Amino acid sequence: MKALTWQGTAKVAVESVPDPKIQEPTDAIVRLTSTAICGSDLHLYDVLGPYLEPGDVLGHEPMGVVEEVGAGVTNIAPGDRVVVPFNIACGTCWMCERGNFAQCETTQVREYGKGAALFGYTKLYGHVPGGQAEYLRVPQAQFGPIKVPEGTPDERFLFLSDVLPTSWQAVRYADVSPGSTVVVIGLGPIGQMTARVARYLGAERVLAVESVPERIEMAKRHGIEVIDNSTVDDVPGAIMDLTSGRGADGVIDAVGMEAEQSPMQEFAQRATGLLPDAVARKAMETVGVDRMAALKTAFACVRRAGTVSIIGVYGGQADPFPMLDLFDKGITIRMGQAHVHRWVDEIMPALIGDGDPLGVEDLTTHQLPLDDAPRAYDMFKNKEDGCIKVVLKP
Template identity: 50%
Template sequence: MRALCWHGTGDVRVDTVPDPSILDPTDVIVRITSTAICGSDLHLFDGFVPTMEPGDILGHEAMGEVVEVGKAVTRLRKGDRVVVPFVIACGVCYFCQRGEYSGCDVSNPEAAMARELMGEAPAGLFGYSHMTGGFPGGQAEYLRVPFADVGPIRIESELTDEQVLFLSDIFPTGYFAADICGIEPGDTVAVWGCGPVGQMAIRSAWMLGAGRVVGIDCVPERLAMAAAGKAEVIDFEDERVYDRLMEMTGGRGPDRCIDAVGCEAHGLGSPDTVLDQVKTPVRLATDRAHVLREAILCCRKFGTVSIPGVYVGAVDKLPIGPAMNKGLTFRMGQTPVQRYMQPLLEKIEAGIIDPSFVITHRLPLEQAPAAYRTFRDKQDGCIKVVLHP
């Protein structure tokens, strides 16, 4: 089959690789009909995530048709149309039983490696380094899906791929980011980063009762899309974010702050950003955390900072003193996608939201390497790329 493979920093290629096969009775094989490039894929492309190996198949947003079924699978059958969550979960361990699927204790075969780096191992993830299991990803013609009775959601309506594909990651992730904020009716929610996850977080904040939503970015197309989602917008190249948020909230600050950027933040020449940009290329730091620092300083006292953006390691100069003295609550994590897929599918079916609004580019899989560069460099108005094998 053809699949997009990682060969080093900035080097991804569409290669011919062996087709996947059933390795465990709980597996299914899915023929991919649609897959997407996620903002967190760019952290792999840019070399920020350790434990990648040449030839690793990328991609964790995928859907398609079940073409082969393991003997122990009871919920799916050949011909089913499914969306595959990026988190792999066993469904029976302590964390899965609590609905905390992204903390699954069973699905990550490289748990020992992850514990050395992080103290504990997260669940296995598709296409996202050997620290999270080394599972081949979905930017390919076929995908092996372990624990298939726990993960994929069957699509039985006439909804298009584009309407449901993002149940695999960015829609649940944006919703999770807003959900864990603890939004109360009328709250002001500030979202840093108006990429795909930020766009979903903006719309999710409204669904959860926000009274005001602010989107922060510098890319005109992203700001326009946020504004179309009824967010007030701040272009951080034109005005100081802290000053503008204080002005908007009468000096109190936003009630809830969402960092939908993560480890590759930009800060328009601010001192902390300059230091991060010097340190990260020579491995003196792993993350550029300007947005997280800014969110901490902007959030109101006793407010909440939500972090769906991916971070990799240690963060320099984190303003923990201001966070403690302001009484902030932090909520973060990889999204327990399985918890959200069915209720969010019901919102799509009811016409409350159509997540396909975020798509700007539709391309064949063979053009994926160029699409990665276009997406990373924010060229051609690119916000979200969907690939068709």
Template identity: 45%
Template structure:
């Protein structure tokens, strides 16, 4: 089959690789009909995520048709399914609490030591996202093996367009969980750093959860315009000082809740961010955390911090004193996708949530490497690239 493989920083290639096979009774094989490039895939593209190996198949947002099943799978051949990016067993302590991204059995035994050493405990497996998260082949391919297929994939109607439900695999539940973790109350003002796909879904979700005002922060004009379509007020951090603008907009109090949807590759020529970039380039640091620093400083006293953004390693200059003295609370983590999929699917089918507004580019799988470069280099024009294995090359 054809698949997009990783070979190093800014080096991804569509190559012919072995077809996946059933290796566990709970497995299923999916013929991919649509897959997407996620903003967090760019962290792999930029070489920020450790334990990647040459030839790893990328992609964690995908859906398709069931073409083969193991004897303990609950799926049936021919069904149309969306697959969550988190790989969870459904039976461990954490899955019992619907904490699927904390599953004890999502990682193969050989990979658990890596995560144990880095984070103290292993997390769930993730498709196409390094050997620290299981080394699983991803879905930017013609076919993919889906472990625990009796727990993860959700069956969707055959007649619904793929693009309306594809984002149930990751970014829609992630944006929803981000807003939920912000513990939004009626009348709240919520500030969202980053108007990429997750940030835009967090904006949409925050309004649905009762926020009175949402303030979206970014520097890409097109993304800020998309946020305004949902009713958000906006701050372009290249034109205005974010903290000062937020204080003025909230009468000096600060937002009730803040959401960091940027993560470890924060942009901007800020003093702390430049230092972070220097440290990362000289191997003295890993993540660039300007956004979460700024969110904590701007949040009102007693407020809530939600951090759906991806961070990978150790950081310094974290404003722990401000976090403690202001009495803030924070919730974060990979998304418990399986927990949110049923309700969000219903909301999409009922027309309460729109997802297709986000798609800016549709490309054949064979053009995936070009898609990564476009996404990386032109983030004002590119909001979401959907790859389709069956789409003919232009």
């Protein structure tokens, strides 16, 4: 089959690789019909190379049609249309029983001290071949795949794999309630959907911080007020002015380690990626730093006794937190990988009812064949051609 493989820093290629096969009774094989590129994939493209090997298959936002199931899989059958969550969970361990599917103890990657295994996401998260391919082996298929109805475009349900539950969790973690004011930092795919979910769940006012014109335009189509940080020097001050000097009830960092305006940290990240793997891994695990600009903005924008929800991915172990300010303001901070299955039942009514209240069909800006994936990565990374979200068609 064809698959998109990592070949080195900022280098990916579509190659022929062996077709996946059933290995365990709880496996399934899915023929993929759509698979998206995630902002987290850019971390693999640039930063996390020390935990990858040439030929690793990337991708963790897939959906398709079940081709084959193992003897232990009874919830899905060949011919079913399914979305595959990015995290691999068993559904029955101590963590899964409590809804903490991203911390599944059955697939937990204990060797690196990490949580549940993820598709297409380095040795740190299980070294499981990913979903930017024609076919995907799905471990723990007795629980993971989400059956979806026939007869609607893939884009109506594809984002259940990651974008929608990640955004939903970000909003829930921000304690959004009717009448509240929410700020979303960054309007990439996750930020776009997070802002829409906040409105859907009752926020009275949703503000966002972004500088890319195409992203600003998309957000405004969905009723989001945007502060352009390329023209506003003091974003926290602007937020204070818009909230009677108090700050936002909840602030969501949807940027993470991709933050701009942190040039020294960006240089350190890229330099680490050029070191020999063993040295780079040690550096990242012990002295690694992230680009903290977005997070610092979030802390400055939130009101006293408010909540900051961190959904953008961070990887540094030496990031300085402004603990004096956070403690004084009484800030609640929540963060982590999305527990996909925890949120599916809440999200589904917005997808199967009339209309498209979350605008899921107005997120994809580019649909390209799998063969064009290397060009798509470069375009997405560099924000070219108005690119916000790419869906690949195997």
